[in-house]
Structures are given as C-alpha cells and as structure tokens.
Amino acid sequence: MNFPDDYRCGLVAVIGRPNVGKSTLINSLMGRKVSIVTAKPQTTRHRILAVHTAEKQQIIFVDTPGLHRKSGKAMNRLMNRTAASALADADLVLFVSDVTRWTEEDDDVLERLKAARSPVIALLNKVDKVHPKEKLLEGLAAVSSRFDFAEVVPISAMKNENLSHLMAMIPKFLPESPPLFPEDMYTDRNEEFHVAEIIREKLTLMLHQEMPYGLTVQIERLVREPRGIAISAVIWVERDSQKGIAIGKNGSVLKKVGRAARLDIAERLGQPVYLELFVKVKSNWADNEKDLMNLGYEAP
Numbered sequence: 555m556n557f558p559d560d561y562r563c564g565l566v567a568v569i570g571r572p573n574v575g576k577s578t579l580i581n582s583l584m585g586r587k588v589s590i591v592t593a594k595p596q597t598t599r600h601r602i603l604a605v606h607t608a609e610k611q612q613i614i615f616v617d618t619p620g621l622h623r624k625s626g627k628a629m630n631r632l633m634n635r636t637a638a639s640a641l642a643d644a645d646l647v648l649f650v651s652d653v654t655r656w657t658e659e660d661d662d663v664l665e666r667l668k669a670a671r672s673p674v675i676a677l678l679n680k681v682d683k684v685h686p687k688e689k690l691l692e693g694l695a696a697v698s699s700r701f702d703f704a705e706v707v708p709i710s711a712m713k714n715e716n717l718s719h720l721m722a723m724i725p726k727f728l729p730e731s732p733p734l735f736p737e738d739m740y741t742d743r744n745e746e747f748h749v750a751e752i753i754r755e756k757l758t759l760m761l762h763q764e765m766p767y768g769l770t771v772q773i774e775r776l777v778r779e780p781r782g783i784a785i786s787a788v789i790w791v792e793r794d795s796q797k798g799i800a801i802g803k804n805g806s807v808l809k810k811v812g813r814a815a816r817l818d819i820a821e822r823l824g825q826p827v828y829l830e831l832f833v834k835v836k837s838n839w840a841d842n843e844k845d846l847m848n849l850g851y852e853a854p
C-alpha cells in the first residue's frame with residue numbers, strides 16, 4: 555500500500571457503560587457489522603478491533619465491554635479489565651453516553667477517564683429519541699460541565715446522525731504513522747470468532763432475563779465443503795436447569811436461533827451454511843478463570 559509521509563494512524567477506544575450504543579456506533583462508522591448488538595448488557599465481552607482505512611489515515615476503533623459496577627463473577631472482572639486496558643493504550647477516547655439517561659455508572663466511567671492521558675471526545679448518543687431538539691442543549695451543557703472534553707458531539711449511532719462530522723474530527727488526534735494493518739483487513743478477529751458472536755447474538759435476542767449472561771458459544775468445526783460451509787457449535791451453559799431453556803420446548807429456541815444465525819452467517823461469508831448447534835453444561839464456567847481462557851476470554 556502506498557501512503558503519504560503525513561499519513562496518520564492510531565487507536566481510538568470506544569468506552570462507556572453497557573448499552574449506550576458503543577458497538578452500534580462502530581458498525582455505523584465502519585459501514586458494516588463488526589460487533590454484535592442487542593438491547594442487553596454484556597453483549598460485547600471482548601476487545602474487538604475495527605480497522606477503518608482511508609487515503610490519509612487508518613483509524614483503529616477498539617470496541618470494548620461496557621464498564622460496569624456489578625463485577626461479581628470472574629467474567630465480569632475480566633470484562634472491566636479489558637475495557638480499562640483499551641483505555642490505557644488509546645490515542646483518543648470516544649466516551650459514549652445515552653442522552654436520555656445519565657447514571658452512576660456513567661460517573662464511574664468518567665472517573666476512570668480522568669486517570670487516562672488521552673484526549674476524550676464525549677458522544678451523546680441516541681439523539682433520535684429526543685423531541686423537541688431544543689432539549690439537547692440542556693444535555694450538552696450538563697455533560698460538558700462534567701469533564702474537560704476535547705469536543706462534545708450529539709449523535710445517533712443508529713440513525714447515522716452527525717457521524718461524518720465525528721469522523722472528520724478524529725484524524726487530527728492521531729499520531730503520524732504508517733498504517734498498522736493491511737488495507738483490506740477490517741477486523742483483528744477471525745471468521746470463527748464472528749460466527750460464534752452471531753450465534754450468541756441470536757441467542758441473546760431470543761432468551762429473556764438473566765439467561766444470556768450464563769451462556770457462551772464455541773465453534774467446534776468450521777469447514778469449507780463443495781456444498782457450502784459446515785459449522786458445528788457448542789452453546790455452553792452454566793447449569794443443568796439452563797439447558798432446557800436454551801433448547802426450548804421441542805427444540806423451538808434452538809431451531810429459531812439456528813435459522814437466524816445461519817442466514818446471517820451465510821450473508822457474511824457469501825456461501826450456503828450448514829449449522830449444527832449443541833447445548834452443553836460446563837458448571838459455573840463464567841466464574842472459572844481456566845474455563846474462561848479455554849472458551850476464548852483472554853486476559854488483556
């Protein structure tokens with residue numbers, strides 16, 4: 555790849571409490587789905603890089619798990635550590651909040667940002683929910699007074715509002731550097747990772763209450779065959795009682811999850827997909843450091 559001498563490249567960490575729209579923002583900025591999205595906390599559990607390459611700069615967005623208070627289990631602690639370490643490495647931080655709801659967890663996140671040295675742009679997300687628009691001014695004033703932000707920008711990640719304005723202000727915060735990733739690489743995660751995430755997304759959307767937090771997905775096999783891509787995946791749950799819920803009456807949940815996931819994966823990989831799902835119990839995996847590592851939850 556040819557790049558000019560004044561090319562810029564750096565890490566932009568997207569930080570905030572759960573559910574404010576961090577992953578939605580990254581997907582919209584990238585113009586493709588890199589990270590899964592649901593209305594439930596704990597949807598993003600890993601640090602995921604999304605690489606946006608242009609003529610004059612390469613922006614490496616870092617999607618992170620939401621920083622949160624409840625950190626009982628080993629996985630929750632790991633998620634908080636993951637988000638905190640992304641913060642430490644960043645050239646620029648995008649602090650995302652929900653313009654309709656400020657909580658104590660937002661205050662906690664701001665406390666952490668004070669310790670970080672990188673400049674911070676505050677994003678007030680979900681402005682599509684604010685009517686009339688004059689009400690935004692209050693929100694802007696309130697957030698601006700809380701921290702010395704480099705910029706405060708109202709956006710709608712979902713409706714693509716003000717995102718090109720945001721994109722235009724990012725490069726000046728990045729150091730001069732050649733690109734760190736090849737231009738055709740848009741994420742650091744492999745195919746199996748994204749396939750597992752898509753399955754977990756569908757499960758999370760389909761199941762209610764606490765269930766989604768107790769499950770994780772592991773790809774056992776992903777093989778390209780002449781007829782298409784054959785995938786088998788295990789859905790791990792924490793307890794026997796959760797197994798029936800994940801399977802559903804006469805397998806109804808598993809069937810629906812399988813169908814929705816298969817369509818999404820096929821679209822992503824551009825080939826027909828044959829997907830087999832199995833539900834298995836690994837007792838308390840989310841509170842066991844060793845299980846977490848074996849299931850792909852790496853420490854930062």
Ligand SMILES: Nc1nc2c(ncn2[C@@H]2O[C@H](COP(=O)(O)OP(=O)(O)O)[C@@H](O)[C@H]2O)c(=O)[nH]1
Nearest residue numbers: 573574575576577578591592593680710711712
């Ligand atoms: N109305 C509205 N909803 C949004 C917007 N951005 C995200 N959401 C919703 O907020 C929920 C959480 O989004 P997600 O990106 O997973 O949040 P994250 O936990 O911070 O990564 C999902 O239901 C999204 O559809 C937005 O700009 N407007």
Ligand SMILES: [Mg+2]
Nearest residue numbers: 576577597598
């Ligand atoms: Mg997320």
